[in-house]
Amino acid sequence: xxxxxxxxxxxxxxxxxxxxxxxxxxxxxxxxxxxPLEVEDLEDEVTGLSTRLEKLKTDLDSIEEQIKVKKVxxxxxxxxxxxxxxxxxxxxxxxxxxxxxxxVEFQELEIQLAEKxxxxxxxxxxxxxxxxxxxxxxxxxxxxxLKHKKSELDxxxxxxxxxxxxxxxxxxxxxxxxxxxxxxxxxxxxxxVRNGLAVVSIERGASAGSFFTIPPQTQMEIASRKKxxxxxxxxxxxxxxxxxxxxxxxMEQLFAKI
Numbered sequence: 363x364x365x366x367x368x369x370x371x372x373x374x375x376x377x378x379x380x381x382x383x384x385x386x387x388x389x390x391x392x393x394x395x396x397x398p399l400e401v402e403d404l405e406d407e408v409t410g411l412s413t414r415l416e417k418l419k420t421d422l423d424s425i426e427e428q429i430k431v432k433k434v435x436x437x438x439x440x441x442x443x444x445x446x447x448x449x450x451x452x453x454x455x456x457x458x459x460x461x462x463x464x465x466v467e468f469q470e471l472e473i474q475l476a477e478k479x480x481x482x483x484x485x486x487x488x489x490x491x492x493x494x495x496x497x498x499x500x501x502x503x504x505x506x507x508l509k510h511k512k513s514e515l516d517x518x519x520x521x522x523x524x525x526x527x528x529x530x531x532x533x534x535x536x537x538x539x540x541x542x543x544x545x546x547x548x549x550x551x552x553x554x555v556r557n558g559l560a561v562v563s564i565e566r567g568a569s570a571g572s573f574f575t576i577p578p579q580t581q582m583e584i585a586s587r588k589k590x591x592x593x594x595x596x597x598x599x600x601x602x603x604x605x606x607x608x609x610x611x612x613m614e615q616l617f618a619k620i
Contacts, residue, residue, distance in 0.1 A: 371587040373540065374561075375609055377548060378601050380536040381561040382613040387529045388558050390522045397515045404508040411501040418494050425483050425490070432476045432483075439469040439476070525620045532616070544590070551597055561599045563606030569593040576600070 368376065446465045453459045537545055551560035562570040564581060574595045576584075584591050585602040592599055 368539065368541075370589055371605075373544060373590065374587055374599075374601050374605060376536055376539045377544070377561045377599060378563075378606060378609045379613060380533060380540065380548065381559065382610065383529055383533045383536060384552070385558065386617065387526060387533065390526050390529070393522065394515065394518055397511065397518065401508065401511050401515055404504060404511060408501065408504050408508055411497060411504060415494065415497045415501060418490055418497065422487060422490050422494070425487055429480055429483050432480050436473050436476050439473045442469045528620050548599070551599065555596065555598070559598065561601060562593075563601050563603050565603065569596060569598060569600055572596055 443466050446462045446469070450459055450462045450466075453462065540548070548560045552558050559570070562572075564570070564576060564584060567575050567581065569576060572593065572595060574593070576593070580591065581602075583589070584600050585604070587602070587605065590599060
């Protein structure tokens with residue numbers, strides 16, 4: 363089904379209606395502000411801290427396992443010392459005795475080295491336990507903050523989601539009434555101005571939000587609604603005050619139904 367060809371006045375009304383709807387959507391999204399991004403960042407932080415905590419716990423288990431291995435090795439070295447010491451009592455010459463003495467000394471050195479490693483690993487465990495405690499504290503704080511922010515966002519979403527969905531649907535409907543060239547211009551202007559206002563009315567002889575006076579002849583042309591006129595300073599599409607008031611009233615009735 364072909365779109366009905368609108369005359370200039372109808373195009374201006376459709377554009378201004380679309381602007382009012384899109385501005386209302388902007389207001390809703392501004393209420394949410396940075397909250398969705400904050401929640402996303404906090405979720406990433408919580409995930410990162412949880413992963414780090416799990417790795418620290420795994421490292422801790424690994425070190426404790428290594429200590430057990432070292433303790434078993436120490437017992438084995440002690441058993442070897444007992445064996446070599448007993449054998450020294452049965453040797454027949456100095457060469458065998460010296461050889462066994464060297465074995466005993468080697469086992470004693472291995473015990474000393476293992477004990478040194480155990481001390482180092484125990485110190486590492488204490489350090490990791492401190493880091494784990496700090497990480498747990500940070501994770502709890504971040505998780506609590508995330509819960510609060512998510513609750514805040516959910517509350518805003520539950521209040522505004524229905525209205526936003528309705529308005530987005532209406533925005534699409536009004537966009538469908540406007541020819542592609544004009545709609546592209548509207549979107550381009552909207553994207554280039556800070557407040558998203560692409561269509562504005564004349565207020566006190568100037569375009570809304572501007573201090574630049576519009577010449578009386580141009581104001582008459584705008585009021586005649588015979589062609590699309592843009593503000594030479596801001597590039598915004600201009601509509602007369604009467605049309606703007608009529609469309610605002612119509613849109614307020616539409617918004618009241620939500």
